Amino acid sequence: MEVIVLPDPGRIGSLAADAITALITRKPDAVLGLATGSSPLAVYDELVSRYEAGQISFRQARGFTLDEYVGLPADHPERYRNVIDTAFAARVDFAPGAVQGPDGLADDIPAACAAYEAAIRDAGGVDLQILGIGTDGHIAFNEPGSSLASRTRIKTLTRQTRVDNARFFGGDLDQVPTHCLTQGLGTIMEARHLILIAMGRSKAEAVHHLVEGAVSAMWPATVLQMHPHVTVLLDDAAAQRLQLVDYYRETYRAKPAWQGI
Numbered sequence: 001m002e003v004i005v006l007p008d009p010g011r012i013g014s015l016a017a018d019a020i021t022a023l024i025t026r027k028p029d030a031v032l033g034l035a036t037g038s039s040p041l042a043v044y045d046e047l048v049s050r051y052e053a054g055q056i057s058f059r060q061a062r063g064f065t066l067d068e069y070v071g072l073p074a075d076h077p078e079r080y081r082n083v084i085d086t087a088f089a090a091r092v093d094f095a096p097g098a099v100q101g102p103d104g105l106a107d108d109i110p111a112a113c114a115a116y117e118a119a120i121r122d123a124g125g126v127d128l129q130i131l132g133i134g135t136d137g138h139i140a141f142n143e144p145g146s147s148l149a150s151r152t153r154i155k156t157l158t159r160q161t162r163v164d165n166a167r168f169f170g171g172d173l174d175q176v177p178t179h180c181l182t183q184g185l186g187t188i189m190e191a192r193h194l195i196l197i198a199m200g201r202s203k204a205e206a207v208h209h210l211v212e213g214a215v216s217a218m219w220p221a222t223v224l225q226m227h228p229h230v231t232v233l234l235d236d237a238a239a240q241r242l243q244l245v246d247y248y249r250e251t252y253r254a255k256p257a258w259q260g261i
């Protein structure tokens, strides 16, 4: 796990965008794993700027989102499939239908989850997955207690997650759905490169467990310690509880710029 602490969201966004640019240059039909939430916004904004400057194209690429609320109407602005369009997908040149998400309106939820797993597999798997982290250590919507081998399935959201996300629903907890469909931890672990972004003090405890804690379903993101290629991008506030922060900083300072992440 490579841990990089950077002073501002702009630097975090451009470093992650560099990795995506290098991937798309090498493999124009790459499969991207897209995350919602505020953490990846700097990455998406940077990619949109590069697209507008003619430096990158997503014409042949595909995207899979991590998760979806159950039951939000198709045109609801907080439906994650719409959120990812607004934040990124519709601002660049993905082909129609190239970005997919789990179907939170399906009548047969287990079948929809199995179909999503099959779609990711048929696309050849995710080359690069962007991730945020919840204050309770969830990735996607894999709440504490999730099996470390889980696949795409329905989950009940914790009260903490619903409180955290109420800001997107006018601060009204009752408007936040109680259930979601989410890629499982086992699904996410099959992506070839994972870039997790965390910013702000509210993430410091989860980041401490993610990087330096014991692998445990109580802090689902800790499963990433078992993955061979994970990059964790943090601001100073999110890194403040890391015991080895000086070591991570020193390691990154000494890294040749050409190496990438």
Ligand code: GLP
Residues within 6 Å of the ligand: 035, 036, 037, 038, 039, 040, 066, 067, 131, 132, 133, 134, 139, 140, 141, 161, 165
């Ligand atoms: C939601 C999403 C997660 C995301 C998390 C953190 O719960 N399902 O994928 O990582 O929020 O969001 P933010 O980046 O806004 O803090």
